[in-house]
Amino acid sequence: MKKYISNVISPKVSIAPMVDVTDRHFRYFLRILTKRPLLYTEMISCQGIINGNKNKLLDFNKVEKPLSLQIAGSTPEEIYEAVKIADNWDYDELNLNAGCPSDRVSGNFMGATLMAYPKLVKEMVDAMRSATKKPITIKHRIGIDGKNILPPSFHRTLLDSYQDMYDFISIVENSEIDRFIIHARIAILDGLSPKKNREIPPLRYEDVYRLKKEFPYLNMEINGGIKTLEEINHHLKFVNSVMIGRAAYNNSFMLREIDSLYNKDYINNISRKDVIEEFIPYIENLESLGENSFYAIKHIIGLFEGKPGSKRWKQILGTPASKNIKASALLKIALRELPKEVLYNL
Structure with missing residues (x-):
């Protein structure tokens, strides 16, 4: 054959x-x-x-x-x-x-x-x-x-x-x-x-x-x-x-x-702060549609793995919906509270 x-x-x-x-x-x-x-x-x-x-x-x-x-x-x-x-x-x-x-x-x-x-x-x-x-x-x-x-x-x-x-x-x-x-x-x-x-x-x-x-x-x-x-x-x-x-x-x-595996000259300078800021509008849109945005943010739990602030990040994302705070607001809290050197640096 x-x-x-x-x-x-x-x-x-x-x-x-x-x-x-x-x-x-x-x-x-x-x-x-x-x-x-x-x-x-x-x-x-x-x-x-x-x-x-x-x-x-x-x-x-x-x-x-x-x-x-x-x-x-x-x-x-x-x-x-x-x-x-x-x-x-x-x-x-x-x-x-x-x-x-x-x-x-x-x-x-x-x-x-x-x-x-x-x-x-x-x-x-x-x-x-x-x-x-x-x-x-x-x-x-x-x-x-x-x-x-x-x-x-x-x-x-x-x-x-x-x-x-x-x-x-x-x-x-x-x-x-x-x-x-x-x-x-x-x-x-x-x-x-x-x-x-x-x-x-x-x-x-x-x-x-x-x-x-x-x-x-x-x-x-x-x-x-x-x-x-x-x-x-x-x-x-x-x-x-x-x-x-x-x-x-x-x-x-x-x-x-x-x-960079596809283009050896490509350098991705995105920071964790950039990632969170770009994800917030997506979460806000889910909230406007009445969808479960708390389910969506659980997927980003590994963003600070092995870095200072990882424990606090997990605590923030783990805030229950019963606390009457929006998931998008939790991401904004993280931007204020997490260590700046980890948020801004690679």
């Missing part, structure tokens, strides 16, 4: 899809800090798109682009219908979730469970391809431990070797995937929370590097435990692109450095 070589240019950096994190408020906040990386929606199920409030689920602010929609599904038929609907929105790409380890997702035959069924994944991607002309990508793990999730009749329940991952890629690549995003840990599908699945299974970056060597014509992106610009630069020596996960939330100010 002829090898598929995508003409879609991989982003050097992307910010991972994270449930209860990468909503439209967080994505708007990220765009204040960095303009170039690809952003992702939270994972949205096919059934949610088909049967739910489509505008609420799929609408976004154009400043968030480039933006990928991550979809979770379990059959070619439902994912075709969901992608056909989503194609009416101006997403830059569609991403299939084949890596989420949560019981709720895997137990419903979605997410990382799909890695046990590469032929089905290929059929699902084929269905996505027939429903849109946009790029199609897939996010998955390097393997799975599905002892208590996969059916008893399944011939193997532990698929955690390099050869297992190689076989998965070998089958799925025939659906003309534009990029494989690979979380360099296995997913343990029963008895381990999503948080622990990000911490306990060991990282195996070398397996991803090796995979790229064996499939040099495929776009491959690495994910898992990457926290600094130095680490990003190191990984880019071996793969096409890098995905940042929780570090984007826990230490968000580090993202101001990312655009």
